[in-house]
Amino acid sequence: MLKVTVLGTGNVASHFINAFSKNSDIQLVQIFNHKAETLKTYSSFDTTTQLENLKPADVYLVCIKDDYIEGLIHKINQHKAIVAHTSGSLPLLDSINRDAVFYPLQTFSKDKNITFKDLPICIETKHKSDFKILQTLANLLEAKSYAVNSEQRQDMHLAAVFVCNFVNHLYHIGHEICSQKQLPFDILKPLIQETADKINSKIPREAQTGPAKRNDKTTINRHIHQLDNPDYQEIYRYLTSSIQKTYE
Amino acid sequence: MLKVTVLGTGNVASHFINAFSKNSDIQLVQIFNHKAETLKTYSSFDTTTQLENLKPADVYLVCIKDDYIEGLIHKINQHKAIVAHTSGSLPLLDSINRDAVFYPLQTFSKDKNITFKDLPICIETKHKSDFKILQTLANLLEAKSYAVNSEQRQDMHLAAVFVCNFVNHLYHIGHEICSQKQLPFDILKPLIQETADKINSKIPREAQTGPAKRNDKTTINRHIHQLDNPDYQEIYRYLTSSIQKTYE
Numbered sequence: 001m002l003k004v005t006v007l008g009t010g011n012v013a014s015h016f017i018n019a020f021s022k023n024s025d026i027q028l029v030q031i032f033n034h035k036a037e038t039l040k041t042y043s044s045f046d047t048t049t050q051l052e053n054l055k056p057a058d059v060y061l062v063c064i065k066d067d068y069i070e071g072l073i074h075k076i077n078q079h080k081a082i083v084a085h086t087s088g089s090l091p092l093l094d095s096i097n098r099d100a101v102f103y104p105l106q107t108f109s110k111d112k113n114i115t116f117k118d119l120p121i122c123i124e125t126k127h128k129s130d131f132k133i134l135q136t137l138a139n140l141l142e143a144k145s146y147a148v149n150s151e152q153r154q155d156m157h158l159a160a161v162f163v164c165n166f167v168n169h170l171y172h173i174g175h176e177i178c179s180q181k182q183l184p185f186d187i188l189k190p191l192i193q194e195t196a197d198k199i200n201s202k203i204p205r206e207a208q209t210g211p212a213k214r215n216d217k218t219t220i221n222r223h224i225h226q227l228d229n230p231d232y233q234e235i236y237r238y239l240t241s242s243i244q245k246t247y248e
Numbered sequence: 249m250l251k252v253t254v255l256g257t258g259n260v261a262s263h264f265i266n267a268f269s270k271n272s273d274i275q276l277v278q279i280f281n282h283k284a285e286t287l288k289t290y291s292s293f294d295t296t297t298q299l300e301n302l303k304p305a306d307v308y309l310v311c312i313k314d315d316y317i318e319g320l321i322h323k324i325n326q327h328k329a330i331v332a333h334t335s336g337s338l339p340l341l342d343s344i345n346r347d348a349v350f351y352p353l354q355t356f357s358k359d360k361n362i363t364f365k366d367l368p369i370c371i372e373t374k375h376k377s378d379f380k381i382l383q384t385l386a387n388l389l390e391a392k393s394y395a396v397n398s399e400q401r402q403d404m405h406l407a408a409v410f411v412c413n414f415v416n417h418l419y420h421i422g423h424e425i426c427s428q429k430q431l432p433f434d435i436l437k438p439l440i441q442e443t444a445d446k447i448n449s450k451i452p453r454e455a456q457t458g459p460a461k462r463n464d465k466t467t468i469n470r471h472i473h474q475l476d477n478p479d480y481q482e483i484y485r486y487l488t489s490s491i492q493k494t495y496e
Contacts, residue, residue, distance in 0.1 A: 011457075066464065089467050106439055107457050112449050114442070120435040146435060155429040156436075158471050163422035163436050164443045165458030166487045167415050172452035172494065174411035181403040187368040187394060188404075188411050189447060191354055194362070195412045196444035199437060201360050204420035209259070209355050210413030216314065219337050223406045231490045238486055239414045242479045246420065 001025060002137055005057040007032040007072065009039065011108040012086050013063035017042065019116050025140050029057045051075050059084055059137060061102060066090055073099065082130050088157030091150040092124060100125040102134055103153060104143070107164050116141040122148035122156060173232055205246065212243035249273060250385055253305040255280040255320065257287065259356040260334050261311035265290065267364050273388050277305045299323050307332055307385060309350060314338055321347065330378050336405030339398040340372060348373040350382055351401060352391070355412050364389040370396035370404060421480055453494065460491035 004026055006017050013031075020028040030046045032054065033039050039047040048054065051072070060076055062069055062085040069085045073096055076083055084100040093099045101124040108114060121138045123145050125131040131147065138145035148156060171192065178185045198207040211219040220240055227233045252274055254265050261279075268276040278294045280302065281287050287295040296302065299320070308324055310317055310333040317333050321344055324331055332348040341347045349372040356362060369386045371393050373379040379395065386393035396404060419440065426433045446455040459467040468488055475481045 159422040159425040162418045164439050169491050170410045174407040175452050177407040204423050243417050
């Protein structure tokens with residue numbers, strides 16, 4: 001039985017807490033947050049607001065904001081255990097012996113369920129034996145584990161920003177155009193779904209369609225005129241130009 | 249039994265031909281293309297390269313490039329029937345009595361199957377009776393029909409460029425980052441899927457995550473340095489700035 005303590009109660013933490021607590025091969029030892037208020041949701045678990053009260057565990061999973069991770073890890077007086085953070089950006093800390101990374105490559109929202117099945121988890125450790133322990137943890141969640149070093153993880157995170165955060169912003173722009181023109185956003189949903197599905201049968205370069213790919217200048221110019229937000233006009237111009245260069 | 253002739257053999261045409269030919273309530277009368285070569289695939293159907301040889305039908309569905317639609321429609325000497333184009337951009341032609349639009353809001357690739365079930369089709373006609381006929385055609389395909397006028401259709405098309413064509417280009421950038429760094433693109437697929445799924449439970453504005461939303465300047469600056477393509481740097485800057493303005 002793997003003993004795990006979760007530090008944090010945000011988006012990522014809440015999904016791990018949920019998955020660990022349902023898994024009979026994982027013992028969720030404790031949940032830490034410095035605010036007592038946010039721990040109320042987890043009153044059925046062993047919780048603490050004091051790092052010095054942390055109980056022994058095999059893995060301390062640190063799911064807090066990047067800026068606070070280093071400070072917090074230094075304060076955990078449990079260096080005999082693995083201390084793994086879940087950040088896409090931060091490297092391993094030299095000063096901590098069993099520092100590790102357990103980065104789930106997914107977008108988490110508090111009120112939307114996530115399945116860990118087949119979800120990629122990027123693992124980095126200083127010691128091979130720690131890698132195996134975190135791989136076991138990923139396996140117990142039925143996730144897919146990948147050995148990814150700090151540099152590769154930063155590149156994965158950058159790629160993730162493009163295919164997730166920026167993509168969602170383009171959905172937002174589409175949603176805004178629909179709202180302004182009293183058109184139902186629902187009408188776009190099958191298109192959004194099919195665009196995402198296509199990557200399973202074609203590489204994106206081959207899946208590209210649209211006026212930029214066809215170099216349909218009349219439509220491109222009219223579209224830019226249709227937009228009244230200058231930022232969206234610039235985004236339209238830059239993405240169109242970048243698509244055109246891809247197929248030059 | 250609704251009699252339909254398809255003009256064109258491209259992405260959109262091929263999916264309509266496939267759907268019509270399998271539907272026992274639709275008679276696919278003929279397939280037109282000006283090149284005999286491209287009609288070879290459809291040798292089991294009645295095909296023609298000559299507009300003057302078009303047989304009587306209830307609907308002539310014009311699935312060809314925007315630039316050629318007007319010229320071709322004028323040459324179809326069958327004005328007693330509905331002549332419907334499938335373009336997202338072109339308005340109705342005043343000079344044609346039963347001109348109409350039958351615009352499927354979807355991204356089509358020749359070698360990837362599409363289900364028409366629940367797929368939105370934007371219909372515009374000059375006559376109410378023609379609207380009903382095209383609505384019947386959509387119903388027979390189990391698609392969802394929407395009455396969308398030319399101006400609204402142009403806005404839908406613009407929104408579609410953002411949520412489909414531009415989104416796919418962001419997938420391409422993610423794919424390129426992975427290729428350059430010898431990382432498997434597969435690792436991003438659950439993230440892409442979840443990002444698209446989220447729009448079913450949250451509006452995009454509420455689903456936004458990532459460094460731009462969090463205003464995580466350290467990560468943003470590092471990401472821009474990680475990119476070696478100046479166009480991708482500009483896309484990163486503009487999208488980040490636009491996300492930040494959305495949450496100001």
